[in-house]
Amino acid sequence: MKDYVVKDIKMAKQGAERIEWARRHMPVLNYIKEEFQKTKPLKGVNVIACLHVTVETANLISTLQAGGANVALTASNPLSTQDDVAAALAKGGVKVYAIRGENEKQYYENIESALKIKPNVTLDDGADVIATVHSKHPEYLKGIYGGCEETTTGVIRLRAMAADGALKYPVIAVNDAETKMMFDNRYGTGQSTLHGIINATNILLAGKNVVVVGYGWCGRGVAMRAKGMGSNVIVVEVSPRKALEAAMDGFRVMDMKQAAKEGDLFITVTGDVSVIRKEHFKLMKDQAIVCNSGHFNVEIDLEDLGKMAKKVNEVKTDVMEYVLDDGRRIYVLAEGRLVNLACAFGHPPEVMDMSFANQALSVKHIVENHKKLKNEVYKVPEAIDNRVAKMKLETMGISIEKLTKEQEKYLSSWSMGT
Numbered sequence: 222m223k224d225y226v227v228k229d230i231k232m233a234k235q236g237a238e239r240i241e242w243a244r245r246h247m248p249v250l251n252y253i254k255e256e257f258q259k260t261k262p263l264k265g266v267n268v269i270a271c272l273h274v275t276v277e278t279a280n281l282i283s284t285l286q287a288g289g290a291n292v293a294l295t296a297s298n299p300l301s302t303q304d305d306v307a308a309a310l311a312k313g314g315v316k317v318y319a320i321r322g323e324n325e326k327q328y329y330e331n332i333e334s335a336l337k338i339k340p341n342v343t344l345d346d347g348a349d350v351i352a353t354v355h356s357k358h359p360e361y362l363k364g365i366y367g368g369c370e371e372t373t374t375g376v377i378r379l380r381a382m383a384a385d386g387a388l389k390y391p392v393i394a395v396n397d398a399e400t401k402m403m404f405d406n407r408y409g410t411g412q413s414t415l416h417g418i419i420n421a422t423n424i425l426l427a428g429k430n431v432v433v434v435g436y437g438w439c440g441r442g443v444a445m446r447a448k449g450m451g452s453n454v455i456v457v458e459v460s461p462r463k464a465l466e467a468a469m470d471g472f473r474v475m476d477m478k479q480a481a482k483e484g485d486l487f488i489t490v491t492g493d494v495s496v497i498r499k500e501h502f503k504l505m506k507d508q509a510i511v512c513n514s515g516h517f518n519v520e521i522d523l524e525d526l527g528k529m530a531k532k533v534n535e536v537k538t539d540v541m542e543y544v545l546d547d548g549r550r551i552y553v554l555a556e557g558r559l560v561n562l563a564c565a566f567g568h569p570p571e572v573m574d575m576s577f578a579n580q581a582l583s584v585k586h587i588v589e590n591h592k593k594l595k596n597e598v599y600k601v602p603e604a605i606d607n608r609v610a611k612m613k614l615e616t617m618g619i620s621i622e623k624l625t626k627e628q629e630k631y632l633s634s635w636s637m638g639t
């Protein structure tokens with residue numbers, strides 16, 4: 222009996238080629254894979270992974286398998302699955318349940334199918350498996366050692382659960398590792414978001430007013446890269462410190478109402494709900510383009526926009542046109558879902574190399590230490606974070622300075638002054 226749900230198993234060859242290409246750009250993960258192959262730290266461990274089904278994720282899955290794990294994979298977003306990758310994984314014997322464009326009902330059915338693996342470890346990108354286990358399938362709790370969370374929004378949800386005493390197993394916030402957040406969130410989102418926008422629209426970024434809503438690690442990356450393409454970048458923020466940082470990084474900072482009037486292209490990366498809504502759509506220019514690279518599809522209030530529109534047309538793949546009463550047209554990319562994964566390939570392998578090295582080593586950490594862990598949200602152990610940074614530098618051929626004895630002494634002394 223076939224134990225997978227994929228679009229077309231015949232796409233496996235193309236998927237396998239692309240997975241191999243990504244593998245060649247993920248040297249740290251490859252190194253861990255070799256180590257896992259020898260030491261088998263995950264022998265017999267059942268893992269459910271609810272991640273974007275991409276070439277990079279495929280390489281994480283094979284690393285876990287090399288360590289001895291049995292893996293079931295399901296998508297963490299209905300629009301981010303690369304169907305050729307799903308096919309290649311299914312052909313290689315992975316239990317994979319993911320089809321690009323699946324509806325919400327299928328999305329959750331696929332999570333349920335993957336749960337049948339009876340997980341010992343859960344990997345999430347947005348906490349959907351953890352939420353499903355806690356709310357609908359508590360019978361799996363007793364088998365679970367712990368979980369890992371890949372993304373900012375998931376970590377926020379889990380911290381709220383832990384604070385309420387509702388979290389029933391330990392979780393490692395992989396997102397918060399420095400070798401994840403500072404690279405994946407910043408350089409990954411920066412590049413892949415522009416890639417997605419260009420793929421969907423092919424607009425010229427030079428000379429455009431690009432409004433970046435949210436100046437966390439993701440927003441910083443998007444703003445930096447849009448500036449590099451010649452856009453006039455405007456940042457919208459709620460945090461005084463981040464707004465100040467954006468201003469001193471050289472961007473114009475203003476509130477959303479003002480930005481709504483000036484923007485040609487809007488990119489939300491806040492992790493929050495309804496940051497662009499009715500009052501802003503009212504002020505936008507004709508042909509403004511709106512898209513999201515942050516949490517789920519809630520940052521742009523499409524319900525508001527739908528109600529304001531007299532007509533909605535799909536003008537081309539992934540581009541919806543909302544025609545308003547006064548004739549203005551507003552374009553929404555990828556239904557307000559993550560434009561970088563829906564309209565492009567997500568982050569490039571070189572950054573996912575570090576994110577997924579943290580994942581793989583965190584899974585090993587959970588398996589080895591679960592008896593000592595409490596039902597809390599843990600940071601990635603510093604030793605893992607440092608190791609990933611060191612390995613990445615090595616693979617990039619970069620050597621760094623070492624402190625001299627004199628410098629070490631100087632830095633640890635309070636008595637030496639001028």
Ligand code: SAH
Nearest residue numbers: 273275277297298346347371372517567568
């Ligand atoms: N789960 C939510 C939001 C998270 S998306 C949703 O789907 O709507 C952001 C996460 O996607 C990041 O933490 C990043 O690590 C991950 N990601 C980005 N590019 C990826 C890729 N090529 N493969 C796998 N995961 C990727």
